Amino acid sequence: MSKTGKIIYFLISVIFFIIFDFILSNEILRSLADIPQNPVLDLIYVKNTGAAFSILQDARVFLISFSVTAITLIIAYTIKHLERASTIALFWTSMLISGIFCNMYERIVLGFVRDFFKLNFINFPVFNISDIFINISVFAIVIIIVKHNFKKNNENNN
Secondary structure, eight states, X not given: OOHHXXXXXXXXXXXXXXXXXXXXXXXXHHTXXXXXXXXXXXXXXXXXXXXXXXXXXXXXXXXXXXXXHHHHHHHHHHHHTTTTOOHHHHHHHHHHHHHHHHHHHHHHHTSSEEEEEEESSSOOOOBOHHHHXXXXXXXXXXXXXXXXXXXXXHHHHO
């Protein structure tokens, strides 16, 4: 894929994930009372003024600044390495940026992040779709990096 094609793919992916997050989050929050609860997952509404595990409560400015910095660095790194980036790496990177952006947007506009997924089988913080995007994409990017380094080390040893 050409550099221009990768940029377009990346931008469309980011926009898609942001729109998907906003629409699905709003729909879940709008219909909380209509969704049946179950032993695995409860849907509740929590205004989260901090980050995961209740750290950095009411540190809104810091969390927004951290988000802007993270997004900027990720985009800069992605652009710098765009020629070597695979479409799968761009996919996961766009999901990561989208998750960070959506949480940041809510912190700016609402003053908090709207969390609504509560796992009943483990003591875990209430979370949202953006948090899922961030965690899954970080996991996938780590796997890509490990796989790349493993392949690189095998080529150097042969």
